[in-house]
Amino acid sequence: MKxxxxxxxxxxxxxxxxxxxWGFIKTGNVRAVDGVNLQVKKxxxxxxxxxxGCGKSTLAKTVLGLVEPTDGKIxxxxxxxxxxxxxxxxxxxxxxxxxxxxxxxxxPPFMTVKKILEEPMTINGIHDxxxxxxxxxxxxxELKMTPVEQFLNKFPHxxxxxxxxxxxxxxxxxxxxxxxxxxxxxxxxxxxxxxEILELLRELQEEHELAVIYITHDLSxxxxxxxRIVVMYGxxxxxxxxxxxxxxxxxHPYTKALLEAIxxxxxxxxxxxxxxxxxxxxxxxxxxxxxxxxxxxxxxIEGLCEKEEPEDFFPEENHRVECWLYKx
Ligand SMILES: Nc1ncnc2c1ncn2[C@@H]1O[C@H](COP(=O)(O)OP(=O)(O)O)[C@@H](O)[C@H]1O
Ligand SMILES: [Mg+2]
Numbered sequence: 511m512k513x514x515x516x517x518x519x520x521x522x523x524x525x526x527x528x529x530x531x532w533g534f535i536k537t538g539n540v541r542a543v544d545g546v547n548l549q550v551k552k553x554x555x556x557x558x559x560x561x562x563g564c565g566k567s568t569l570a571k572t573v574l575g576l577v578e579p580t581d582g583k584i585x586x587x588x589x590x591x592x593x594x595x596x597x598x599x600x601x602x603x604x605x606x607x608x609x610x611x612x613x614x615x616x617x618p619p620f621m622t623v624k625k626i627l628e629e630p631m632t633i634n635g636i637h638d639x640x641x642x643x644x645x646x647x648x649x650x651x652e653l654k655m656t657p658v659e660q661f662l663n664k665f666p667h668x669x670x671x672x673x674x675x676x677x678x679x680x681x682x683x684x685x686x687x688x689x690x691x692x693x694x695x696x697x698x699x700x701x702x703x704x705x706e707i708l709e710l711l712r713e714l715q716e717e718h719e720l721a722v723i724y725i726t727h728d729l730s731x732x733x734x735x736x737x738r739i740v741v742m743y744g745x746x747x748x749x750x751x752x753x754x755x756x757x758x759x760x761x762h763p764y765t766k767a768l769l770e771a772i773x774x775x776x777x778x779x780x781x782x783x784x785x786x787x788x789x790x791x792x793x794x795x796x797x798x799x800x801x802x803x804x805x806x807x808x809x810x811i812e813g814l815c816e817k818e819e820p821e822d823f824f825p826e827e828n829h830r831v832e833c834w835l836y837k838x
Pocket of ligand 1 (some may be wrong): 513527541560562563564565568794802
């Protein structure tokens, strides 16, 4: 839903992975992101949910400029990121922080916490050691890694998973970015520290008017980032709404199935995706024609859903769904 104060605007984005045999014979495309439109306002936090393999990480990497889009446009703060030169790309990398799923893999093993946090500043022209130290102290204090001195000379392997992820977040936010892309930031951490890390992210978001794209397969955590939620299926966003509207009134049969698959509706902590009944997610190398969900959908309209890709419908204000059931 486009708006003038969008910080990020993703338009008709496609990211395919080309498969080749012997390195040169093209054998097909994995349509990991296949026509995504998404807008994020300044300071807004949104959640992207969907089963494994639906294209969430590819969407994240394309937004971060780590993977080339096949088609479509990404506009950040009024600038088209695919037309950026080297200097502008450096600026962009500083303005958009990345928090990966695996904090240990994200941190260089032979660098101390201090060195890890100095690096983005050095790259972006902050060379004054006093200024660097000040930023590092502020960053680690905000992430509740105190006393700071106790952590500065530690190597990643000397930290717990939760502490490693705090360092990743500190590194992602040290240049005062406008957007954080957090791709399953707590799914590899112990359950006991997940909430804490999500709360820290939420605090940073509010404190600094940061926009956050929070990617997860775990519905129980979206309420920590509760403005808006988008549901991905087979490389597409099939439903988008405010979190409360979506949880109270899911429209797409897939979203409904996801919510019904939640094993215990009373237990706030067990809202994890169970396998949606009716088969497997689509193979994105050869997705089904029409609506990608139709082979699993108990409400499919014969003669339509298996042939035509659904359009956007808005059955409620600010509630978008790609499903033929909502055609007037
Ligand atoms: N580098 C790659 N080359 C080929 N296919 C890939 C690559 N990375 C991901 N894929 C495929 O793209 C699809 C989407 O993957 P991904 O974006 O990782 O989804 P998610 O993060 O939702 O699990 C999957 O079918 C996956 O196998
Ligand atoms: Mg992923």
